[in-house]
Amino acid sequence: MEAKIVQRERMTLVGLSFFGDPFKEKGGWNEENEIGRLWSRFMTYLGDRRLQLSGEVPGSSDRTVFYEVHIIHPETDSTGEYEIFTGFEARDVTFTPPEFLIKVLPASSYAVFTLSGEQITSDWYQIIYRSWMPGSGYREAYRYSFQMYDQRFKGTKRLDESELDLYIPVTADANA
């Protein structure tokens, strides 16, 4: 996988989150997992007129850019549980409706990978952290990563036509 190194300023995201095993299925009649349910909850609000955030929402003119942030918890290695946050960037959160949370990601350098088609559901984490990072001259700066969804993502049923960008916060590795 090829990486671009970019700088991003501090990001303020507005959205919803889940903590636990995001792939846990509820069972019963609907095998949707927690990530799927989080997105469903989030999408419910997008057509809602109460969601009037002042300021512009950056992104392409025809489509808002969405983010899915994965945040590691100290017990993640033991239990496989962590936080998933889904949301979009907002410049002014003064009037954020109570249904939403605000997540602030620090300014950082990021290694950006573009995943397309099958790569999206592959074990990209293993490839990046085990193969790319050692020897890249960089190390993990924070214990989170995020996926950016824009107009290139066509939906979970059209993954073979889709692309998304994966952002891994990095810092120069002094020992490299």
Add this chain to the structure above:
Amino acid sequence: MDCDQSKRILRAIRVFEDRLTGHVTVSEAAEAACYSLYHFCRTFNTVAHHSPYDYLMRRRLSEAAQRLIGAESDSRRPRIIDIAFDYRFNSAESFSRAFKKMFGVQPKQYRNRGTIDRRYLLDEITAHHLDLMNRAAGPIPERIQLDGMTVTGLMRFVSRECAGIDRLWEDLGTGPRTKIAQHSSSQGVSPYIGIACFPREWKRSGLYYLAGVRRQEHETENPALIAKQLAAGMYARFSFAAKHDELQHILEYILQTWLQKSGYRREVPFVLIAYDSRPEPGGKAVIGQQVCVPLL
């Protein structure tokens, strides 16, 4: 689910099973499967229908539950607190809380009851279970309404491994005393019905199995046969293509994994199996089966 995925998940399960009384993290199981933690959790859930940590906890509690009953005499039985520590719980309270969540009663009550109800346990998920799930029409059942029915046939106690079911089908209908008239299928349910019954408070590890035929009314003239009447109700119907000796794994998946996650009550008194065709002697043939669980 592909073969490679199943093998990797089985390696991870092996790590958990080898360390039910030892220290283990989900991360270590992920390493054994050669997946990142993220991808491991996704794949484990897809293949085994449990999250990895949930599997580990349920397996520990299941083994602890069996040790609580155990074969030792009263004076030699381990203390509850020792069992709790053996299975990596930090305190009697945390063990009790987790135990009650899984079994519905406190450990002491479970011990006093003295019986192990396999519907509430989670047995080790093996290659057999994964292979069966691969052959199932899907892990999501259909929800159906069945009318009341009478099933007439032969019933016998069978071991947990369900050995002897094919013999029951052989005995049914071959001798003059057990011969039973055919009946056409109706409501999408074939006439050949197996009923796996779970007796309450039963101390033996096994179940009662009835091999029979669906009848409109009770067959009274053949005293060798028994009739079981089932009330109308809602069922979850799973489709499998499997051999007789795989019934154990089918029941374990449905009762121990699907039902416990579904939110429906787990103390189902029976499971109904509608066979696509009359089960053949020998039990080696793969046969289409609609396995129906009553929704309580």
